[in-house]
């Protein structure tokens with residue numbers, strides 16, 4: 001494969017090909033600064049100096065029937081996590097209040113599991129409808145919905161649904177055998193048709209190749225989601241990937257992945273999700289030249305940096321929090 005001509009990445013009219021995307025992921029480190037500056041140009045052009053900060057509440061935890069290799073909530077996982085069917089309303093609404101009080105950008109609510117009864121969705125819809133009364137922007141990370149269930153959540157005012165592709169189509173059977181990549185694509189298509197905003201990203205560091213990362217981002221580009229969360233694997237004890245070697249997740253490689261996401265989806269929110277505090281520790285200045293979205297605290301079963309620390313950090317670096325939820 002030829003080395004990429006970096007003048008291409010400055011041309012916004014140009015749609016990056018698969019080979020070019022792979023070349024960016026394999027870019028020699030002496031060209032890293034040039035790549036970061038190209039990503040920074042797009043970040044500034046489309047996102048200004050805003051950082052969208054999301055608060056994540058794990059509404060349902062554990063006991064999932066699926067075998068996703070990275071996930072502490074999977075049926076194969078022996079990770080020591082709290083398991084519950086629905087978090088207390090008290091906790092859910094106090095988290096929602098935090099989104100307004102800080103203020104943050106969006107409340108993300110995650111539910112473990114792949115399918116839900118209509119009664120469970122009706123109950124969730126009631127909670128969403130109550131939170132929407134104060135104007136919170138809400139994104140729900142949830143398994144596969146029937147069209148009827150998706151419409152129930154739409155009716156309740158849910159703004160956005162997160163459904164990640166996680167990896168490429170060809171690598172997917174290595175990380176999950178209980179559902180298919182195409183079932184994810186079909187679910188996202190149905191949600192888009194109904195009119196939801198889409199949040200769709202993936203996980204880096206599970207043993208996939210640069211080609212897999214490029215293929216995943218090409219499929220995400222096709223979906224054109226409002227938000228693209230990129231997670232860097234934090235191996236969790238008790239999961240299939242607990243001993244996964246993450247030495248390939250260097251600062252340079254993680255930066256190239258995020259920059260490629262920015263170049264391929266310049267209008268989308270690019271979020272550095274799980275792994276930010278590990279793989280970008282002390283490199284936040286570079287990180288925010290590329291991404292415009294982060295989680296404030298907590299990634300489901302792994303703890304994240306505290307909310308106040310996050311707000312202080314982005315202010316110190318000259319950014320302002322984007323307030324999407326009305327106070």
Ligand code: SF4
Nearest residue numbers: 064068071074112113
């Ligand atoms: S990622 Fe989702 S579907 Fe997969 S095991 Fe975890 S909770 Fe279940």
